[in-house]
Amino acid sequence: MYKFAIIGAAGYVAPRHMQAIRDIGGDIVAVLDPCDSVGVLDKYSMDCLYFREPERFDRWLSKNHVDYVVVCSPNYLHDSHCLMAMRSGADVICEKPVVLNERNLDNLLEWELKTSKKVNVILQCRLHHAAIDAKEKYGSRNGFSYINVEYNTPRGLWYRYSWKGDIEKSGGLITNIGIHLFDLCVWIFGAHKKECKYKVEISNHNQSVGHVHLEAAIVNWDLSTLNAPSKRIFFIDGFSVDLTSGFTELHNESYKKIISGEGFSLEDARPSIRLVEALRNV
């Protein structure tokens, strides 16, 4: 039975990881979170250790074997937490975006080499059947597409005042939520050129509108966290690819892939990390 440790166990997405771990028969043996609201653990593991201080968790890791460290901490710490995990001899399962800047990827790749461990990146959109279909239809063809993305994930006012609303901690809207849609686009239509050609027309804390040229598509995005129905629709040359539903179960799917050695790699994540970094630094 695989042993898992979770960094960020009090956070919003942690229960999806706990559920996925249970579904693959894994065991949660330790968690870290400076916030002690981790009672949800009782649904999944009664003898799981809890650490409040990163240093003590790290020290424990140095003396105990875990197979996977799950990183679902604030984005700006992913980097350090992946390093902490690999150094201890564990593979990593890291929430999106795996890092905020492309240069952080190179550092993690060095640590992968040094430790022979792997960072598995959660890119659950790529596992959505509608996305897979689109990849098949458009990915291998010799064409150029015009895409309109309408992407809204409603979030309350708290979002702005949590770490997710702090651009230095989350990377901001384009990075924290946009990573989903931009990753899908570059996965299917290829990355942007060396010099990224794009325009951001609206850039608020709760909405981003703009367009960008990718290898085989121009993408117009309208991304928001408005109090309006959730939607994740990609209009590709007029045809809609709809990921609005079927999103929450994809963590389970991700875990199955990961434990069978087919998790997404740091290099898989690179093109979209590079893109959101470019779009962020307007």
Next chain:
Amino acid sequence: MYKFAIIGAAGYVAPRHMQAIRDIGGDIVAVLDPCDSVGVLDKYSMDCLYFREPERFDRWLSKNHVDYVVVCSPNYLHDSHCLMAMRSGADVICEKPVVLNERNLDNLLEWELKTSKKVNVILQCRLHHAAIDAKEKYGSRNGFSYINVEYNTPRGLWYRYSWKGDIEKSGGLITNIGIHLFDLCVWIFGAHKKECKYKVEISNHNQSVGHVHLEAAIVNWDLSTLNAPSKRIFFIDGFSVDLTSGFTELHNESYKKIISGEGFSLEDARPSIRLVEALRNV
């Protein structure tokens, strides 16, 4: 529509309050929590304000009307949070134990007088049908009973290292969880005498065993947070009163009572607060 503000919105019990507020048609307008994992709010209120700092929340309260402030913060802060709420002109709904020490009650009672506001104490056990039946059966009769309480609420290791395991913050096991069972006993069988006659035989962070003389009963308790099935059983003169199930829905019931003016008062809570304070200070 009543307006509610919640202190401790990232905590474990907060969603039950949010649910109960929705069920009575209330509106959550603001929350406070130093921990920003409050994404659960999106299920209940999209335009709710979020405050991380108590001072700023307090300042907001001083300028805005809310009908009820819900206090589900760590126990040692209930006191201060009830005061903050009443001073702002709001009634209070406070999680158990409303305070850690009886002297704190007196302070709050003064503030009730000064502000003409009320602290409604959550004592959800008293609303459980099995408890109501027992109260009817034993409460008014002229007898004396022998009670064995078997009370286990399983909690993982995190419990010990969260504020709930810190006796200065939670009051410890007898206070934080025991309040449920002791409140029921004194509600039905009357308080202890001025000098509390009791013995605590086991007192660990996860188990407490002892007995205490009440007005019309001797209560043997075995209270724990062990990794064993949940149980809340009172054997009264050999007959079992079982509250093991039907517990989680009682917050809704509590809220209905409160908004119709029948919430439990500080004086209602006094006998059990006094008892757990005595038992805690062994």
Next chain:
Amino acid sequence: MYKFAIIGAAGYVAPRHMQAIRDIGGDIVAVLDPCDSVGVLDKYSMDCLYFREPERFDRWLSKNHVDYVVVCSPNYLHDSHCLMAMRSGADVICEKPVVLNERNLDNLLEWELKTSKKVNVILQCRLHHAAIDAKEKYGSRNGFSYINVEYNTPRGLWYRYSWKGDIEKSGGLITNIGIHLFDLCVWIFGAHKKECKYKVEISNHNQSVGHVHLEAAIVNWDLSTLNAPSKRIFFIDGFSVDLTSGFTELHNESYKKIISGEGFSLEDARPSIRLVEALRNV
């Protein structure tokens, strides 16, 4: 003997307040700081209470009399802390900038009326002899001046990553440090017109260069926290007014004024608060 409580006792400027309190024969009876590095207190008061949580400090204030609450917390909390103090029946001594936005002043003025208490604002520059001389020379005359301000207070890299470098918490360089120089200028040369005429040419986290039209002067400023000698020089029509030295003792002077009822008021602070707010929101 006056009783003082200090909010922000672990911060950099707190010891100057402690010293000033001792020098006027005051007594420090309670302090608040979430950071518990308050050992410096032992030099000033051995029986001073220490609070880590604002709520508990506030509750204590509600039951105990202090004459002055000293507010030297992060700027964005001054507002709430002044309110907390006045509501408890204490006068306030508040570090600069007393608030971040002019609208916050109006709220505090209401509370002054409601409580008959006063917020004394620390504007120590105005007590510097060189400033007093300049005020006398230029303040009452009918002229117009051209001013170059060279103002550098060297700060290490930590500054950028502390709350002082977070514009939402400190107001940024123009507000947190610039308040000194802009206050002096508007004090002597009058406020800016309703529509503020200014230009900010450089605006980094550690340097701000620009100019602004005041009633009787145009001010060119070069404000920085660079690793270079400290300087606070105002060249007024070519004549230098130098406040570089003699700065640290001005807290004592401020306290003497305050306890004799001559502390600077919220209205005294208004023109410079308004100006830095305008310059900040470029």
Next chain:
Amino acid sequence: MYKFAIIGAAGYVAPRHMQAIRDIGGDIVAVLDPCDSVGVLDKYSMDCLYFREPERFDRWLSKNHVDYVVVCSPNYLHDSHCLMAMRSGADVICEKPVVLNERNLDNLLEWELKTSKKVNVILQCRLHHAAIDAKEKYGSRNGFSYINVEYNTPRGLWYRYSWKGDIEKSGGLITNIGIHLFDLCVWIFGAHKKECKYKVEISNHNQSVGHVHLEAAIVNWDLSTLNAPSKRIFFIDGFSVDLTSGFTELHNESYKKIISGEGFSLEDARPSIRLVEALRNV
């Protein structure tokens, strides 16, 4: 020029380390503290990096060379911080008590072996001239002494409510302050036997009185943090050895020893760590 990084830079004892580093010509290149009140740094180093999160500091350490990491964090974290430092390739200078429990020493010794790095323990009392004299006089002789230790370091009420008053974080009075006096005694008079023969008569948060049998002495101690004059007096067979003055300069002395390779080792610290652990677990 040696490069130093400091963990716990906002704490009370940090400036003594900064001063000692400057006096030996060292360079402070990075500091870590979750509390950002680190302005004191500006007296010592203007281009020193500041980290608020341990993980990011650790990551920085993994990419940059420092010669010494100074550990002056809360005691219960010394252990983890020493490990963090050695793993990064740095030697360590650790405040007293180096660890809370003897078993932690063994773990650190393993890491010393694994990394070929050294933990230098600050035991500044041993460098006090009066202590050196006493060691010479009593250390090598074949006798048995009766010792009365009167040790008071006055501390205000804050002490009790800071981490220093939390026995899980500091080890309590006997450990946090008593380590000084017990270390001197075992250094001069030898350790206690395998089974520690002792009695603690008074054990409050601000006073500890008791006696213990060492190899060549019986030590009666009266240790406190009362609001009374500071004293550190050892009456050995009626003769007084007085360390009351000359204490603060010993950090400089310690650093000189350390950089010349003569710092105290983990094994040097073992007997007193073992003793305070025994006395603590009454």
